[in-house]
Amino acid sequence: MSEHRKLFGTDGVRGVANIEPVTAETALKLGRAAAHIFSNSGGHPHHHGDRRKIVIGKDTRLSGYMLENAMVAGITSLGVDVLVIGPLPTPGVAFITRSLRADAGIVLSASHNPYEDNGIKFFRHDGYKLDDAVEKRIENIVFSGEIENIRPTETKIGKAFRIDDALGRYVEFAKQSFPRGRTLESLRIAVDCANGAAYKSTPCILRELGAEVSVFHNTPNGTNINADCGSTHPHQIQRFVKETQAHVGITHDGDADRVLLCDENGELVDGDEIMAISAIDFLKNKRLNGDTLVATIMSNFGLDEALAAAGGRVLRTKVGDRYVIEAMMRDGHNVGGEQSGHMIFRDYATTGDGIVSALQILRIMIETGKPLSTLKKVLKKYPQAQRNLKVRTKPPLEGLDGVQSLLKEAEQKLHGQGRVLLRYSGTEPKIRLLIEGRDEGLINGHADRIAGAIQEAIGV
Secondary structure, three states: OOOOOOOEEOOEEEEEOOOOOOOHHHHHHHHHHHHHHHHOOOOOOOOOOOOOEEEEEEOOOOOHHHHHHHHHHHHHOOOOEEEEEEEOOHHHHHHHHHHOOOOEEEEEOOOOOOOOEEEEEEEEOOOOEOOHHHHHHHHHHHHHOOOOOOOOOHHHOOOEEEOOOHHHHHHHHHHOOOOOOOOOOOOEEEEEOOOOOOOOHHHHHHHHOOOEEEEEOOOOOOOOOOOOOHHHOOHHHHHHHHHHOOOEEEEEOOOOOOEEEEOOOOOEEOHHHHHHHHHHHHHHOOOOHHHEEEEEOOOOOHHHHHHHHOOOEEEEEOOOHHHHHHHHHHHOOOEEEOOOOOEEEOOOOOOOOHHHHHHHHHHHHHHHOOOHHHHHHHOOOOOEEEEEEEEOOOOOHHHOHHHHHHHHHHHHHHOOOEEEEEEEOOOOOEEEEEEEEOOHHHHHHHHHHHHHHHHHHHEO
16 A cells, blocks of 8 residues: 555546455545545634535446445544435536535545445535545545554434435436426437446436436446446447437446447447537527637547537536536636546536537427538537557556658658657546548558557557
8 A cells, every 4th residue: 555656547546346446445434534634624604503514326336335435434533424325427516515514525446447446536515526636635545554543433423314314305406407398209319338337327317307217327336337338338329219210329338427429320429429519509599608619638639620610619627527617617618528528517517428428419400490410510520540459558658769760751741741659548548549630541550550569569
């Protein structure tokens, strides 16, 4: 434990469950550190004698039980109460944290990763993710042992309470992002819940809004989350849409903060297309703050052209929804997201929310009377070649001379009509390569050569 000086990656603490840092022992220490920080920070105003409280939610992984109990033990040992809400989408935990006026929220999830992984993510009292400084403070407390001697006794030890109506609260919250006077009664919708956290909430929300819903992969057993299903296996929703003759398909990742859609022809609609459709609709209705959509450097360059044609612009950030949200909060923007299907509509939510994002597109379909296959034509994509490779180690990219020379060669051949991006994943032992340009053959040739050089240098 002492050898690891860094716990937090780009999205909380993540790794193989029951191996450091995702162990019961570290979860207990993180619970104690979080309780100490959030009970001494400016969260919700508390009257004298009020107990501090932290919400804990999770997805459907087997290891969630182990981590949940360890976190509860850690938090209550510092004299802070815990509100346990069970399986709920990550954005649901953020909402419940705000709704119950808790001092913080914790999500136990590894999102789109396989079931053997798990993770620990934190939200502030207002439902936004922590900034780097607070994460660093939590890390320092875990490693330094500075709160080792804080041991409340007797009645000062915290309690844990199970909140039974969290699902119902979140369902009502998500429905509020859809116009009151409208319904989904004319739509047949296929849904892939990825055997994850949205297995109850998304079908319930869609049915209560009047849609005819066919649901798949909604029987989690602790080990089948993301297993050949959900947004990491989009061929499944394509098949379900055709089988059920649905007007639209919705597919989530394990914690349902993301969504990918499928049009009535069985063709995928990714985050870039969802952002283009939404942002241009918001622009037309004078609802896009600063006429600006926030996206990451991974989004297709066609997005910039589509927004410019509609009188808007794209502001780009580093990869990771936290950087998108930071830019949105800093500049007051209200629509942003990632190509992966992680969208933030700040008029409704404080973090990525798969069902709220889907409801924006369903609203536009209903209001315009247009099918999704027509709506998505607002974005003309540049061809992209993407390669995701498993790596043994993550040495600095500048030191990989053979790879660097191939990257420079690819950039020169694009003549400014495209781009090359290479980066390590913040959540997995992978390296991600993206080449974008007008000539599909050219970019794929370069991608294969660069991938070969990476494989030789650091591949598994």
